Amino acid sequence: MIRARKSRRGLSPLIAAVVLISATIVGGMLVYQYFQSSLGRAQAMAQGLAVTASSMPLNSNTTLIEVSILNNYNKPVTITGVTGILANASTVTLKPASGQELPVQLNPGEKNTIILVSNQTVPRAVVVHYSVDGVEHQSDPVQLG
Numbered sequence: 553m554i555r556a557r558k559s560r561r562g563l564s565p566l567i568a569a570v571v572l573i574s575a576t577i578v579g580g581m582l583v584y585q586y587f588q589s590s591l592g593r594a595q596a597m598a599q600g601l602a603v604t605a606s607s608m609p610l611n612s613n614t615t616l617i618e619v620s621i622l623n624n625y626n627k628p629v630t631i632t633g634v635t636g637i638l639a640n641a642s643t644v645t646l647k648p649a650s651g652q653e654l655p656v657q658l659n660p661g662e663k664n665t666i667i668l669v670s671n672q673t674v675p676r677a678v679v680v681h682y683s684v685d686g687v688e689h690q691s692d693p694v695q696l697g
Contacts, residue, residue: 600624600691605678607670607696617646617668617696619678623658630683631656634668636675637693643679644672 602622609615617636623629632655636644646668648654658664668678677693 601629601680601682603678603680603691603694605694605696607674609674613671615670615674616649617670617675617678618665619668619680619694620663620665621658621680622663623660625684626660627684628660629658631658631664631666631680632683632688633681634666635679635681635690636668636670637677637679638673639676644670644675646670646675646678 602624603619605617605619607615607617617634619634621631634646634654636646638644649667649669652666654666656664656666675696677695679693680691682689682691
């Protein structure tokens with residue numbers, strides 16, 4: 553007599569399809585979350601001020617320093633001052649030329665150029681002091697070009 557074998561199956565095709573679709577959705581959500589957090593970190597790193605500076609001797613005692621500032625933050629920034637770094641590493645507060653005053657507020661994406669006057673030794677670099685939401689910050693030193 554021949555016995556009929558019982559066939560054993562693992563999961564029914566319907567349950568297998570549900571498990572596969574669920575795993576795909578969970579995997580997609582993890583990849584989405586990873587890229588969203590990476591994008592947020594990249595945007596945070598890009599925030600700050602873009603500062604360029606150049607100097608022009610006016611006479612033997614006076615030098616004009618042009619500092620261009622671009623606000624890359626997504627909120628307003630207030631420029632509170634500019635400091636010059638001398639060759640001997642000492643610092644000097646630079647005063648705006650006549651007709652310009654500090655503090656200056658820059659909206660997101662806005663660019664402003666400040667003309668400063670140095671009646672002392674010409675600084676090698678400048679540092680821009682600014683506040684965002686009432687918190688004081690300063691730029692990295694920017695060499696005068």
